[in-house]
Amino acid sequence: MRYTPHTASDKEQMLRTIGLSRIEQLFDHIPQSLRERAAISLASGLTEVKVKKRMAALAAKNATPEGWSFFLGGGIYHHAIPSTVDAVISRSEFSTSYTPYQPEVSQGTLQAMYEFQTLMCQLTGMEVSNAGLYDGASATAEAILMARRIQSESRRRVFVSRSLHPQYRAVVSTYLRNLEDTELVEIPFDRNGGTDAEFLAREVDEKAMCVVVGYPNFFGVIEELAPIQEACARSGALFVTVTTEPLSLALLKPPGAWGADIAVGEGQSLGVPMSLGGPGFGFFTCRKKFVRSLPGRLAGETVDHEGRRGFVLTLSTREQHIRREKATSNICTSQTLCALAATVFMATLGKSGMRRLAEVNVCRAHDAQGRLVKDAGLAPAFTGPFFNEFVLRSKGLARSQSRFAAEKIIPGIPLAPWYPELQDCLLVCVTEMNEGEEIERLVRTFSGD
Amino acid sequence: MEYPEGLKFTKEHEWVLVEDQVAIIGITEYAEQELGDVVYVELPEVGEKIVKDDPFGAVESVKAVSDIYAPVSGTVVEVNDTLPDSPETINDDPYGDGWLIKVEMTDKDDLKDLMSAEEYAEYVEQQKAEEDGEEESEDEE
Amino acid sequence: MSEHSPGTDLRRSAPPLIFESGSPGRSGFFWPEEKGEGGEKIPSELLRDDIPGFPELGELEVLRHFTRLSHLNYAIESQFYPLGSCTMKYNPKVNEVVARLPGFSSLHPLAPPELIQGALELLYELEEMLAEISGMAHVTLQPAAGAQGELTGLMVIRACLRERSNPRRKIIVPDTAHGTNPASSTLCGYEVVQISSSNRGMVEAAKVAEVMDEEVAALMLTNPNTLGIFEKNIQEIAEVVHKKGGLVYLDGANLNALMGIAKPGDMGVDVLHINLHKTFSTPHGGGGPGAGPVGVKSFLRDFLPVPRILKKDGSFVLREDFAKSVGRVRSFFGNFGILVRAYAYIISLGSDGLEEASRMALLNANYLRKKLEGAYQLAYPEPCMHECVFTDRLQQRHGVATLDIAKRLLDYGFHPPTIYFPLVVSGALMIEPTETENREILDAFADAMNSIAREAKEHPDLVKGAPYTTPVGRLDEARAARKPVLRWEPAKE
Known part of the structure; x- marks a missing residue:
């Protein structure tokens, strides 16, 4: 059978070792009522040749930039x-490795994560970066949830610009729907296609938790961030920027330079294929003083007993596998391979x-x-x-x-x-x-x- | 293991040293050893109120977080501000330089149900014995 | 001293960081300047200077760097990974080949639906196939990973209960659950009520009944649970929950034990998530990307996230107009590239192949359990499914702990099992071999484990000092956490 290496004699010997004679005995403790209905009704397995044909036929029904x-x-x-990207992420040492919980045998992944975190800090002009989140939309939601952890309970009003990506706004509203104390307020856009600064100046007050704007925003417009930062600084709201096209940050004054407290976004444009919009990765950067509230994984530098430099996953007590219901987020992946693609992309360019x-x-x-x-x-x-x-x-x-x-x-x-x-x-x-x-x-x- | 005379202890392994109306609070050597290398401490700020038996902070090791429970009610008057930079002090000197906070007590009666050094030593021995006992008996299965 | 001095083993030592090598002006990218500086079209006060510290390497230099890093990693294609509850099975190559077809990898999600019909057909069929395998009525593929699937599933439950009367306040989670279960519950606005498993490693209906009331929205169960034990009472438990108007959520992390053996849909489960990077063979990638589809019973269909893919007159359309939907949980269509791989895996195996996969996963786990039960203490005597949990109780007599055993395994060339999880087992060693490993490798692993058990008795210090053969030794994690250094910075003048 495909991918299962057991020969008839393997099965027989293994069953004998266990002390059984039939495979079915391995699960005869499961209620009969469940077992008798369990058969799967799908087509039979296909040869590799046929799998490729079927997949090619499906692929051919889609428009790609080659034809369009x-x-x-x-x-x-x-x-x-660059071809370096796929060459590296296709290496099975990266693609088929597990989350680096055993640092002694995961230094490749961990050092690359540390390099990724550094690159994202440099690109955004921020102080710390995590190792990656699912996508730009959930990174935006996580940024708001982090602001909620940082801010006092008297600040529960979230201002989100209407010029932010509509799907990101939709995801944010899904994430916030069940947190009943938190209110979403939409900021209109002005004739420039940017966030309406007058509205902000008027509405953002001591109840504001954070202000979220796209940079560049969904209309491609490079927002004027100075007045937004001022409104935040004046009222004590946290200033959150969301970037869906991070390549722009190689040229534009980065969020950190504009005084952003949290800068997040989607990393796909840095070396990840479009792939119908996923997988890419969400990036998440912020001020260092917020690091204990950060969602997601972090790689950090340390030494081994002989003083050699090495990297480990660190500040793990924030995460779900330790803090459970009190964790900063429920996330337990970091889109590591996509973040690696971005690391190779940025290193190559x-x-x-x-x-x-x-x-x-x-x-x-x-x-x-x-x-x-x-x-x-x-x-x-x-x-x-x-x-x-x-x-x-x-x-x-x-x-x-x-x-x-x-x-x-x-x-x-x-x-x-x-x-x-x-x-x-x-x-x-x-x-x-x-x-x-x-x-x-x-x-x-x-x-x- | 050390159980300094003159301190009061809780079942959650905090200690209290009373000086007039002020209680100095820390975690015991047993707690510190169970947790392992302390890497971070979360403490309240001066002026905050704490309530007996409620958590007022947390100590973290690399892979565990442990809440710290208030042995008494009162107002925080001082916080050990050396701990953020060197949390390992808690491991090095849990009953001395590793103290956590000082609290102005609202009710000295809060101290009544705390254990003496002798009682706490007995309590810890009992806990250890229970653990070992469990292991021994299950070993025989 | 130069890295290239005699005696430096470049294959086993870490390269300098990309920021510490290279030379100003170097780049692995060629693109001639185009007419007019781009910068001039944007007001200069919006522009930055060069990015300080950004890497400057040649193309070959970049490749050598990452190739050398790769040599420092363990991976499925080089080593056996008996990680419990992670299902580190072989990631078939054909899946990688087809996922890279431009007709999948170069699709834009906002292209008109009529130009991505092949992609929508694939998604539609994958939903149906996963529904058939799990026994659920409908599936959404949007969640980006298992944890996001959990959140989505709980949101569906909340929306349904809100419509019935009120969303309720609590979620019951057993003590053996993955940490994501309670974390997702909190994120969905619920309080967590933890219940303990019995001394046989199972949840008991009576225990659930004790805490089950009209304030409980759902019970989250993993089956087989994280001890590798089938929750035999699941139907009875589901009845207890349903009777009080609650719903049953199944964490499908361990679906690899169930294909063709029992369908969650028949167990009284109302909502479940599936980890495609476990049961359906998509690569872990060192920690993602994954995918966490959610399946529901038919009465929950209208609460599923949007967009939904519907089939209309032979073509596929996207619809967002479902008033009861929880909304959108991820941008676009989820992790499509991962969904393509899972689809290829399912059609490669077909019904028979999937059923055989689960059977062989059970055979391998039970075989290893038998081979190790002399030297290690089993956490529970119950029959195991696709994984089994041992403890370090016998080794603790010699002062050797689970962590030491795990590190010593590295010297034998094996990745350690999942350790110290589930939390209810002190010093847990959780072993899941998966079906794609052959008998010889299982024997070799068992020999290594048994040899370490001997070492623990005879030379405990040897085990406690491990590993000796890895590129770095045990790392100082306390130091990393006390004074976090989370990025490289240029040396200060």
Whole structure:
């Protein structure tokens, strides 16, 4: 049988050692009423050849950037991934190892985790980083839950910007629904496409627990963080930023430099394939003084009995396997392999490569946006600065669907399902993977030529 | 194992030294040894009120967290501020430099049901014997 | 001293950190400058300088670094991993190959549904297959891991009870449960009521009845439990819970013991989660990514997270308009790449293969139990399923503890079992061999364990000083926790 190495004689000898004669005796203590209904009714097993055929047939029904021109972002980005990344994460020593609870035989994973934590701190400008969470959305929810642990019970109002990713807002509201003392308040966005600072200045007071904004936000807009930080500092609310496109932080002033208390986000764009939006990883960074409230795993440096440097999982008493119902979170994975992919990605690109790639994104996105406005007559929906995504208004978006399909172009993400006030608006993303010829065709198709 | 005379003890292995209205509180040598290397201590702030038999803080080792229960009720007047930097003091000197907090007691009657050094020594021996006894009898299964 | 001095074994020593090697200006990435500096299009006050301390390495340097790190790891493909409750089975290569097909790995989640029909078909079928295997009516694939599955399942329970009357206040959790059970309960706004297992390592219906009242929302049970023992009374227990209007949650971490042997859906279970990185062979990756689908009985369908995938006129559509739904628990579609691997595993094995997998998992566990029961004390005499739990009681006589046994195993080339869990067993050694190991490796492991038991008697200090052959010795965890150093920083001038 597939993947079970037992021969008939193995089974016989093993049963004899145990003192049994039939396999069924191993579970005859289970109630008969359960056993008699337990048969699984699925197809028979397939050969490897047939498995590959079936999977290829399913894969062929999906549109990929090989056959289509994608201008899709919105939290998941199509970027160049150096071949070093898959080479490293395909190594079975990384992919088939367990959580490094036995540090003597897990130094590979642990040192890489420590390097990852350092890279994320450098990129975000923050003091500490954990080893990773599920995704950007749950990292946002965890940031709010951490703020709830830090702040007193008189502060239970959470301000979340409407320009934050709508799915992240949905996850946050799911996580908070059962914590009855905590209230969610939505901050509107202004004409720039950024968080409404006047609203904030007016509403954020001594009851505020934290203020959560996207950076860049869901519209691709690079938020003006100084007034938000001021509102937080004045009222004592914690300032939380959420970044879905961390490549931008190679170029932009990072959250730490703007005075963020907690900076989280989705790490997919750093070397992880899009894979229908998962797995990627959530990153979670904050001020050092909050480290005891941090959710998730942490690798720390120490020495062995001979004084050699080594790494261990540390501050574990925060976690569920020790503190149980009093743990900082219920999480017990850290998307380690995805975080490793990001570590290899950032190590390969390095200081200059990360900046260059970020600049190429800015360059192409701005070039495309300019052309779409000038040559295709589309109107920018917002005036704020952007990184590699922007929102355009296009009357008759629905009517042009078939034209785009014929050209095999997915021009962007329609925003109306999440923002009824943004009818006819499209979130367009341009990365280094969109060649000039693709952008030409996008402009042409919009123009109706 | 040491059981200094003049201290009062709880069943949760805290000790109390009374100086007038002020109670100095720490954890016993037995508690410290059971826990292993202390790596972190969570203590209340000066001015906070603590309530007899309720947890007022926690001591952590690498793989365990142990609540500390208040042997008396009162207001915290001093906290051992050397502990955050060197929690190992609790292992090195549990009855001396490893003290945790000083409390202004609200009711001295709180001390009545605490154990003397002699009684506590007996209590610890009893606990140890119970553990060993369990192991012995189960060994024979 | 240079790392390359004679006598330095590069295969067994850790490389410097990526921040400590390389040279300014180096990069493993080539992309020519494009017209106009990108930075000029963004106001300069929004831009940063170079990232201080960021690595500067060449491509080969990067690869050598991580390859050397990899040599310091144990992994399934090099060693046997008898980790209890973790199901470290072989992660088939074909799953890795198909998950990397661009038709899966290069999909964008916000592409129009008509352009990702193959992906939606796969997800839809995987939901149905997992429902069939577990005996549940409906499955959601959204949760990113087992713990998020638990949270989702509890949210479903809460939403259902709220609709009936009130969400109630408490969750009953046995003392043998995984730590995630109580942690998830708290996160869902519940208080935890812990109950103790019997001296036979099982939960008893009478014990549940004692604490079961109209304030209890659910009982969380693991079956087989973390002692590897089948909770025989589960149907009776479920009845006690249901009678008072509560629901039964099953932690499906140990589903690898049950395929074709008993279906949770028949046990009175209302909600369960499944760890795809355990039973369904997706790689652990050193701690994720995993996936934690949740299955429910039909009366709970409308409370499942959105989006749901429905089949309509032969094609697959996404729907979010379920008023009773708990909402969204993860962005997009969950850990799709992991779901692809689990799908490939299930169609590779089919019904027969899955049933055989569980049977052989039981055979291997019982075989090891027999081979070790002379030298180690079993925690409970009950028959075991896919894992068994021993204690260090016999070794403690010589001053040797479970941790020492675990570390000594490393010198024999084996990863230790799960240790000190479940918490109800003092000095627990929890062993789960899984079905993919052959008899020879089980024999070799048993020989190593028995040899360590002898060493514990004859040379206890040898065992207590282990390991001797690993890249680093026992690490000072107290030091790491007292003064946490959680990132590299450039040396101060």
